[in-house]
Amino acid sequence: MSADATGIEVPAQFPDAAGHFGTFGGRFVPEALVAALDELASAHRAAMADETFRTEFADLLRDYAGTPSLLYEARRFSARAGARVLLKREDLNHTGAHKVRNVLGQALLTRRMGKRRVIAETGAGQHGVATATAAALFDLECVVYMGQVDTERQALNVARMRMLGATVVPVTTGSRTLKDAMNEAMRDWVANVDETHYLIGTAAGPHPFPALVRDFVRGIGAEARAQCLELTGALPDAVTACVGGGSNALGIFHAFTDDPQVRLYGFEAGGDGVDTGRHAASITGGSTGVLHGTRTFVLQDADGQTQESHSISAGLDYPGVGPEHAWLHDTGRATYLPVTDDEAMAAFELLCRTEGIIPAIESAHALAGTLAIAPKLAAELGRQPTIVVNLSGRGDKDVHTAGEYFGILDKE
């Protein structure tokens, strides 16, 4: 597979025209939104084929977001892992995570469609901050929906969004967390769809969002593949990432899907453990259903009511997952495994102490999963494996959570 700087030159052959990945995906939305989704799908198709759009996106990624991000060989962490671990440093991007790629792509698309207003949902506030950033850069009105529980525990990110000029709306319905913020964003969108783009934060939701978000983050894998070949002279044995809605994982997986020798691993938030019922592992601990406009794996009860998810990581704390992951799981192309809060925090600490890098707690799930699979992979291959890990974000936003977890905050 070839790729230009954006990684989007080769169109993916899936989903189908109606947005299905096998039996997953599609559109489960009010009819009122169908016209807007059709408009978005055709804008997406046209943009992907447009040299000017691709150049503009590539320039923004390079000059504003700071990509390509480094592929860094983490030698001291590797020694502990028993694998050659290469970190894809998305934490070094502007705003501190892979998410900037998606928001820049969608902001460009918003301008292309002639819309002046963007809305977004956010859990911890990372996607909200990234959206507010792009809105400032593109001079768009920006409204971010955030569950009231989250506005209280992530006050700093609320302040960040406001500094950037966004309006933050605390959502007081349902469980008052990310899924309810998403419901409220959809309600806003139905009412204001003419002038508003819903800048969704992950590769989930109704068609064309899963494909569109994936296309804007595919550069991660395109870069990593070329960097790995240059650094090691070979493809990696495995590529790993954490999976919330699934954007950073799809972003790094995509360039490798046609390389059968490269194993793909997605690590879900196992919370207190999948068997405790307190987790956010939709694929390993959920079942097939419809949520937020798409058919996928969902945490739900016997009547199809969505269940609350639990994770120490706000960015993974979502009871669904993007439909392309459901499909990659179904086809067996990728393997999904849960990682508990404790396992993630142990890996978090290990990266801090061995490499001087404080990762996002989301990304720490990918590190923990890598530590778990490395010995098995080594045994299977009969040699030290090479593993590319998507370090999707930096941990500054998590200092308070991690400080409390490790009991290292001074009492007032």
Place this chain on the structure above:
Amino acid sequence: MSERTSRIGVAFDKARADGRALLVGCMPAGFPTVEGSIAAMKAMVAAGVDVIEVEIPYSDPVMDGPVIQRASDIALAGGVRTRDTLRIVEAVAATGAPVVTMTYWNPIERYGVDTFARDLAAAGGTGLITPDLIPEEAGEWLAASDAHGLDRTFLVAPSSTDERLAMTAAHCRGFVYATAIMGVTGARSQTSQAAPVLVSRVREVTDLPVGVGLGVGTGAQAATVAGYADAVIVGSALIRCLLDAPDEATALTALRTLSTELSEGVHHPTR
């Protein structure tokens, strides 16, 4: 697919002959309790509501505004199950009023589409209104509703293209649901400008009756909508009667009063 053999089709024919519209009143199943919702629905029928729309409460109702969200939350917190909805449908259908069910899609997939259709038909329900299911994704439901003789009401919106209006109406049976505004459920002070335009666009592509919902809350608004639509669908305003009342007796009195007012409206269309 426009032959009207359903009970709801018969009701539409009769209303049309009387020169009036049908009044459809919506209530979430299990709100405030299972028994309480049955009592409320029966009171509505007694006070002149022609058709009862039983909404299956769902955790993530993206088409609904604050009133229905709150009522659904109360019903779910009370532990209402999908099978309770079927019991409610059966109890209300016993009054002789047609009972249609409105539901987000996931609870039906979870129950089993064909199984639900069978059980709904057995309970005496006329069919489903599906706010987040478009015909393109409805293959299993099309088959199940045919197999069990149920009506299918998909939604059309002011933003629907002519092509989609025709396609959607062609997949409906019983009636078509026209959403009066671009937005979620909830009573509004003004009636929609877009609704009459949408209804006449729908009439160009189908002979099926057209119901109009979203935003109607008073007798005067009901009369206005009855002037161009075959059914006036009211939810939030009726539900608020129960949310706002201090006790069940007060609630039912308020519900009867509003139902009577709305019924007056649909019997005297403003043309």
